[in-house]
Amino acid sequence: MKQVDVAIVGAGIMGLAHAIHAVRAGLTVAVFERSPEARGASVRNFGMLAVVAQAPGKQLDAAQRSLACWQEVALHAGIAMRRAGCLFLARAPEEMQVLEESAVVNRDNDHSLELLPRSALSDYAPNLPSDQLLGGLWSADAWKVDQRQALARIADWLQSEHGVSFHFSTNVHSVTTGALETSAGTFKAGQIILCGGDEFETLFPDTFRALGVTRCQLQMLRTPPQPDNWQLKPFILGGLSMTRYNLFETCPSLPALKDYQKTHYASHLAHGVHVIACQEPDGSITIGDSHAYGDAPDGGRSDEIDQLILSDLSGMIALPDPRISQRWIGHYAYLPSRETLILLPTDGVTAVTMTNGQGMTHGFSVAEDVIQDLFG
Ligand SMILES: Cc1cc2nc3c(=O)[nH]c(=O)nc-3n(C[C@H](O)[C@H](O)[C@H](O)COP(=O)(O)OP(=O)(O)OC[C@H]3O[C@@H](n4cnc5c(N)ncnc54)[C@H](O)[C@@H]3O)c2cc1C
Structure with a gap:
């Protein structure tokens, strides 16, 4: 495989949100997911975009920005989404x-x-x-997406319309600056973004443990x-x-x-x-x-x-x-009192973890900020 600009570990909503903003920024992207399809929190939730649950100010603004992205993606990827209230x-x-x-x-x-x-x-x-x-x-101010359908459709759409390469059933064993060791061999990337959800025992476990996640x-x-x-x-x-x-x-x-x-x-x-x-x-x-x-x-x-x-x-x-x-x-x-954890465990590697149980509501705005910070 040729080297990509961004490699993403995890095809849950956080991984896919980063992939979307990366392709919007004109970057080449590969996503690695250990299961044959997304099976983590992102397909086990209510599919609730809970704008109503946000405190006015920064939190509400971020949720509304994320919602606007969901609306656009749902249209292009053919996802069932309704303003349920x-x-x-x-x-x-x-x-x-x-x-x-x-x-x-x-x-x-x-x-x-x-x-x-x-x-x-x-x-x-x-x-x-x-x-x-x-x-x-x-x-x-509450929207319902079909959470199981959404994850599969976004991945299909990213692959077919934006050339993102998906490596399902591929476990990432270790990550170093510019390289991923996986069950399918070694891959190279300019930046690596970890979106492993609650799986923090394998990649940089000490970094997560030190923070008490x-x-x-x-x-x-x-x-x-x-x-x-x-x-x-x-x-x-x-x-x-x-x-x-x-x-x-x-x-x-x-x-x-x-x-x-x-x-x-x-x-x-x-x-x-x-x-x-x-x-x-x-x-x-x-x-x-x-x-x-x-x-x-x-x-x-x-x-x-x-x-x-x-x-x-x-x-x-x-x-x-x-x-x-x-x-x-x-x-x-x-992680109590933290909504999002953004860690830089080594050069060229960013780990993005939602720690408030609201990744469906906030994922797109978090990812937008991360890609903006990394690539301008
Ligand atoms: C029951 C439940 C209800 C919820 N309800 C809502 C809701 O209604 N609204 C809302 O906003 N949020 C809700 N949430 C929270 C939301 O689902 C999560 O914040 C969000 O899904 C986290 O997304 P993620 O991509 O980080 O994690 P995940 O969806 O868990 O994805 C992580 C992926 O990374 C993969 N992975 C990890 N390590 C590796 C590795 N080494 N190699 C390869 N792949 C790897 C995993 O296989 C997994 O597929 C709910 C959560 C739960 C559990």
């Missing part, structure tokens, strides 16, 4: 109070939030148990396609998401909601459960998730966590077919 539902007065405050404190920023009385909820989603709900908060394990479920073309437009979220999303962080009543959850949701909090449900293009519903942090999260699935997730969801929406047909776990790299 996001509906936060309140079942307790403490939750409703936070939603009311959020509509006020975010009034002057770019989030388009609408506080909904109970009577208006059915205009936004079907099958809501309105007698149990106090009201909701609607934002149009760990992993987060998440548990996910999916129903079969819902019957009779039943449609759920928005992402559905409840009170447990209000204490996780930056959107609510300046609400004066957030501490009271946290206290309420300590009493009423102790098991959920112990497993980091906050519930999100969204509909896939085939009509199935993806449901999650839980968060277990640490060096070596357990790895196994837990029925108890499934039940915590499903019982909380059933208080928010009655799915016509609530059976579960798929269960999986996913991992992402985690």
